[in-house]
Amino acid sequence: MNDYKTLTPAISVAGQLQPEDMKALAEAGFHTVINNRPDGEGEDQPTSEALAGAAAEAGLRYHYLPITPGEISDDQIQRFGQLLADNRAPVMAFCRTGNRSSTLWALSQSSQLDPQTVLATTSTAGYDLEKQRPRLEQRWQQGQSTDASRRSPANDWDVLIIGGGAGGLAAAASLLKRRPSLNVAVVEPRDTHYYQPAWTLVGAGAFRRRDTARPMTQVMPRGSKWIRARVAGFDPERNQVILDDGDRLGYRALIVAPGLELNLDAVEGLRDSLGHNGVTSNYLFEHAPYTWECVQNLKHGRALFTQPPMPIKCAGAPQKALYLSCHHWEQRGVLKNIDVHFHNAGEALFGVADFVPPLMEYIRRYNATLNFRSTLQAVDAGHRKAWFVDRDQDGNAREREESFDLLHVTPPQKAPAFVADSPLANSAGWVDLDPASLQHPRFANVFALGDVAGTSNAKTAAAIRKQAPVLAENLLSVLDGRPPSAAYDGYGACPLTVEKGKVILAEFGYQGVLQPTFPLAPTQARSLYWWLKAKAMPRIYFDLMLKGHEWLTGPAK
Numbered sequence: 001m002n003d004y005k006t007l008t009p010a011i012s013v014a015g016q017l018q019p020e021d022m023k024a025l026a027e028a029g030f031h032t033v034i035n036n037r038p039d040g041e042g043e044d045q046p047t048s049e050a051l052a053g054a055a056a057e058a059g060l061r062y063h064y065l066p067i068t069p070g071e072i073s074d075d076q077i078q079r080f081g082q083l084l085a086d087n088r089a090p091v092m093a094f095c096r097t098g099n100r101s102s103t104l105w106a107l108s109q110s111s112q113l114d115p116q117t118v119l120a121t122t123s124t125a126g127y128d129l130e131k132q133r134p135r136l137e138q139r140w141q142q143g144q145s146t147d148a149s150r151r152s153p154a155n156d157w158d159v160l161i162i163g164g165g166a167g168g169l170a171a172a173a174s175l176l177k178r179r180p181s182l183n184v185a186v187v188e189p190r191d192t193h194y195y196q197p198a199w200t201l202v203g204a205g206a207f208r209r210r211d212t213a214r215p216m217t218q219v220m221p222r223g224s225k226w227i228r229a230r231v232a233g234f235d236p237e238r239n240q241v242i243l244d245d246g247d248r249l250g251y252r253a254l255i256v257a258p259g260l261e262l263n264l265d266a267v268e269g270l271r272d273s274l275g276h277n278g279v280t281s282n283y284l285f286e287h288a289p290y291t292w293e294c295v296q297n298l299k300h301g302r303a304l305f306t307q308p309p310m311p312i313k314c315a316g317a318p319q320k321a322l323y324l325s326c327h328h329w330e331q332r333g334v335l336k337n338i339d340v341h342f343h344n345a346g347e348a349l350f351g352v353a354d355f356v357p358p359l360m361e362y363i364r365r366y367n368a369t370l371n372f373r374s375t376l377q378a379v380d381a382g383h384r385k386a387w388f389v390d391r392d393q394d395g396n397a398r399e400r401e402e403s404f405d406l407l408h409v410t411p412p413q414k415a416p417a418f419v420a421d422s423p424l425a426n427s428a429g430w431v432d433l434d435p436a437s438l439q440h441p442r443f444a445n446v447f448a449l450g451d452v453a454g455t456s457n458a459k460t461a462a463a464i465r466k467q468a469p470v471l472a473e474n475l476l477s478v479l480d481g482r483p484p485s486a487a488y489d490g491y492g493a494c495p496l497t498v499e500k501g502k503v504i505l506a507e508f509g510y511q512g513v514l515q516p517t518f519p520l521a522p523t524q525a526r527s528l529y530w531w532l533k534a535k536a537m538p539r540i541y542f543d544l545m546l547k548g549h550e551w552l553t554g555p556a557k
Contacts, residue, residue, distance in 0.1 A: 005125035007105055008253075008478075008479060009253075010091060011090060013093050013094060013098040014098050015097045016037065016095075025060060031060065031237070032087040033055050033093075035065065035094060036100050039066070063087070065104075072104060077107045089239055098127065099127055102127040103127075106122055112143055112156050112158075114181045115137050115140055117479075119132075156185075156250040157183050159183070159253045160241060161184065161257060162258050163257035165188075165193070165194075165259045166196075167467070168255065170449075171447075174472035178473070180223055184224045186224050186226055187231060192213050193213070194212055194285055196461070197460075197537065199282045200282050200324070203292055212285070221546065230243065234418070236443040253475050254445060254446045254447070257448060260313060260451040260452060262284070263414045264411050268378035268379070269380055276381045278384065280406070280408055280409070282321050283317070283410060291325075298329070301339070301406070302338070303339070303341070303406040304341050304386060305318060305319070305322040306407075307344040307410050308411065308413070312413045313460070314494060315350075315459075316494035318342075319350075322408070328500065340367065340369065342363075342368055342370050344371065344374065349370065350496075351512065353512065354514060358504055358524065362499070371390070374391075374400075375391075379407065384404055386403075386407055387401050388400045415452055424443070424448075430452060431448035431453055432454050433454050435457075435488070437484040437486070438453065438488055445478055447474065449468065456510060457488075457490040460493060465540075466553050473555060487555060488555065493507045494507075500530075
């Protein structure tokens, strides 16, 4: 088989193919073949009938759309685009040299892709289509006059982003900073964007809840299109996303970043108990202020703090609530009257061993009791009772009932169902990814970042700040027909608020390798880091990260 050129992960083009090439195409992962060369052009040219038979034997779908050189009609362009939409990708289109097929692709996509992007894509593959620029520009202008969010053919968008949270918006901003001509859409049903890292501070009376919420229209990156809709599923074979109303959106590249879901129903009685009789959680926007109310009102009694099985977003947040509450009680002189317990489903106070000793100093200072391998199972707010399942080192389980005056719950967490039940998911339900490139291993034009990513890094906003530029560079490489070259090293940061006014800034990557940003001892609690957490980080988030200004985030190669 002669060499073929990849235009996008969904389509490649080639010169004349032979019947014996069909098996090789199937083995290379292609599913569909489009023949754009009329029968009889060359003496040694196989007939379309012979090619169709060989394709069928190889398990390939075959379509005959003959094009006379220099005579590509609008009807043929439309038919080619529809073949791309209706057939499983990747597609191989061929003619005598590949030029007609690449021209058909360019013209079929020109109402959604700007001319410069189209010409750059074909040029990278070795096809100079500059003479098609006037026609490409005309079709592009016509396409821009329609409501892009209502188009149904595949490849409506250069990049379709699922999720308007930190990951989705940071990725959009990074992409548009690098290539402003991209046609980018963000699918997000909510009209409010939340800065979740500050909710722990809200629960300690150190941050105003209203300052963590902004209208989605204010944070959507300039140049992107907001599609207010809910996703029901993915059809990566056709490069389409399925919405809950049955409509479909197409893409050249997909970014999956819907975050994760709090699984409140995994703890019996939790949903109905939250917000009543001392049951609270900083993980919910509506209940973080109630945490502070409960902490202020508690003068004596029993306070329980929980951490569920991993993975969860910001694994340090459950104990942050404990430290800040204890510090308040210490300052008010009532800590000695409060019996504090931390129930952790894991086996260690923190996942990176270097930070355990300084954290243990605060556990001892606040006289808190640690309960490892202890998982919250049920809550009864009316009777102020909680039930835990404790496991010993051999896995033997026993149930324990605990009374409480304050119960701060970190709910179990899971991937959204439309991700977990999709072809994109790994066995645990998260998006399957290469941990360095953030690219899906089976669908080369699919990427993910943030909490939904099936990587082993800490699920934090700091991780997203490092992931976004890596993803942007690699996605653009794929769109340009090149392999990814940027690498994410697993960086995550957890500002552990051990007291009001001091923070241990835990920064680490894959395998727990320390990655401190500042030339200071990373395990020491500092007032500087409190200022960074409470004052600087919100501004870095809204004014830099969500706008594509990448401070100290250059990706490795």
